[in-house]
Amino acid sequence: MKSAVETLNPTRVRLTVEVPFEELKDSLDAAYKKINQQVTVKGFRKGKIPARVIDQRFGRGAVLEEAVNDALPKFYTEAVNEAAVNPLGQPDVDITELKDGETLAFTAEVDIRPAIEIPDYSGIEVTVDAVEVSDEDVEKSVEELRERFASTNPVERAAAEGDIVTIDLEAKVDGEVLEDGVASGVQYTIGSGELIDGIDEAVTGLEADGEATFTSELKGGSAEGKESEVTVKVTAVAARELPELDDDFAQMASEFDTLEELKADSRKRLENMKQYDQATQAQERVLDELLKLAEVPIPEKLLEDEVNTRKHNLVNHQLAQMGIDLAKYLEIQGKTEEEFDAETEEQAVKGIKTQFILDELVNREKLNVNQEELTEHLMRRAASSGMSPDQFAQAVVEGGQVPMLVGEVARGKALAVVVEAAKVTDSNGEVIDLEDDEDEAETVEGAVDGAADDADDADADTDKNADKNEA
Numbered sequence: 001m002k003s004a005v006e007t008l009n010p011t012r013v014r015l016t017v018e019v020p021f022e023e024l025k026d027s028l029d030a031a032y033k034k035i036n037q038q039v040t041v042k043g044f045r046k047g048k049i050p051a052r053v054i055d056q057r058f059g060r061g062a063v064l065e066e067a068v069n070d071a072l073p074k075f076y077t078e079a080v081n082e083a084a085v086n087p088l089g090q091p092d093v094d095i096t097e098l099k100d101g102e103t104l105a106f107t108a109e110v111d112i113r114p115a116i117e118i119p120d121y122s123g124i125e126v127t128v129d130a131v132e133v134s135d136e137d138v139e140k141s142v143e144e145l146r147e148r149f150a151s152t153n154p155v156e157r158a159a160a161e162g163d164i165v166t167i168d169l170e171a172k173v174d175g176e177v178l179e180d181g182v183a184s185g186v187q188y189t190i191g192s193g194e195l196i197d198g199i200d201e202a203v204t205g206l207e208a209d210g211e212a213t214f215t216s217e218l219k220g221g222s223a224e225g226k227e228s229e230v231t232v233k234v235t236a237v238a239a240r241e242l243p244e245l246d247d248d249f250a251q252m253a254s255e256f257d258t259l260e261e262l263k264a265d266s267r268k269r270l271e272n273m274k275q276y277d278q279a280t281q282a283q284e285r286v287l288d289e290l291l292k293l294a295e296v297p298i299p300e301k302l303l304e305d306e307v308n309t310r311k312h313n314l315v316n317h318q319l320a321q322m323g324i325d326l327a328k329y330l331e332i333q334g335k336t337e338e339e340f341d342a343e344t345e346e347q348a349v350k351g352i353k354t355q356f357i358l359d360e361l362v363n364r365e366k367l368n369v370n371q372e373e374l375t376e377h378l379m380r381r382a383a384s385s386g387m388s389p390d391q392f393a394q395a396v397v398e399g400g401q402v403p404m405l406v407g408e409v410a411r412g413k414a415l416a417v418v419v420e421a422a423k424v425t426d427s428n429g430e431v432i433d434l435e436d437d438e439d440e441a442e443t444v445e446g447a448v449d450g451a452a453d454d455a456d457d458a459d460a461d462t463d464k465n466a467d468k469n470e471a
Contacts, residue, residue, distance in 0.1 A: 173226050
């Protein structure tokens with residue numbers, strides 16, 4: 001077999017292949033055998049029809065077509081390996097010559113992973129928010145904990161903001177009660193804004209058995225968007241009582257003996273959270289700078305598939321679960337379809353560029369993934385999917401997605417290499433050394449892993465689009 005490769009552009013090649021006819025022998029034998037099992041000829045047992053009879057009855061052309069279809073993937077793969085290209089998706093194949101007993105010639109055009117030159121990323125500099133925890137932050141954190149331990153007690157007075165009322169609701173449109181417009185025993189915290197507009201004003205000042213009527217535009221249900229006359233009846237009023245902020249509260253709400261110890265722990269937890277946010281911010285900004293430095297040609301077909309996949313997932317999964325269509329989503333977002341398409345394409349381009357660059361870094365830095373790293377990544381993925389680790393692992397294995405998970409971990413490690421080489425300064429002008437402090441290094445590692453996971457959520461679609469039709 002002879003083959004040659006022609007570069008059409010940085011992301012597409014044309015392979016020209018010539019195959020001596022004798023190399024089709026195995027495929028010809030298989031074609032005759034297959035046809036033998038499918039047809040019946042009087043005077044011959046099934047499967048024992050001579051080749052010459054098949055040629056006479058059904059035509060040599062049918063046999064050749066079957067043989068060529070069987071052999072093409074093998075010859076194409078050999079040509080790809082000989083040319084040392086990385087194909088993406090299915091090739092466009094054109095048989096240019098087929099002479100019985102002489103030769104088979106064909107061309108195959110296919111998108112490829114572009115050759116990428118990784119730029120010198122050691123000079124990347126980014127600025128991130130400083131880790132600062134104020135006394136107000138600590139007080140807010142303790143107050144939120146206090147809210148969780150609030151008790152609710154019935155009261156015999158008019159309802160006020162912050163109270164929890166039990167209510168019955170009835171909504172009418174054009175004087176008719178809606179089928180889905182009646183609810184009983186609903187508990188609502190006044191001022192929370194969790195129900196329809198106007199409910200807070202209607203129930204404030206009502207005692208148990210009090211009733212009020214108001215109008216409101218319905219935000220959902222069968223009469224969504226219509227003006228409705230809503231009748232609300234208060235059946236019970238309860239007040240929330242917060243525990244005193246003292247040592248007794250600290251002992252009840254935590255493992256600590258004193259309120260001061262509880263506040264100190266809250267400060268430490270807030271610092272850790274802000275360090276994690278800082279590390280995430282660092283990797284996002286470092287990645288953005290890396291993408292600016294690198295020239296990455298984008299295969300047109302891969303980009304088209306990626307955009308379509310993102311739109312499909314949004315419409316058929318995320319929005320479908322919310323019960324809205326794309327038009328309603330765009331209305332809520334205040335975007336035109338053109339703006340949405342442009343943003344989706346921009347995100348797709350970034351996802352593809354990120355994957356290509358990090359994959360190249362993995363190869364250049366010879367980064368490997370061990371079993372422990374893969375297991376930790378699988379556990380995180382399982383937690384985010386809502387599945388148990390065993391269920392998630394089984395789904396991954398059955399779906400043949402283990403290589404994709406390995407790629408995700410490897411890209412996370414590649415991104416960590418770039419982040420560690422960058423100069424990161426906080427908003428106070430302090431240089432953040434991501435390697436010196438062990439606790440902070442672990443925080444950064446987790447943030448980078450998490451960011452790589454987020455990127456891979458998008459890039460997984462790129463992987464699928466690139467590989468699902470790969471020969």
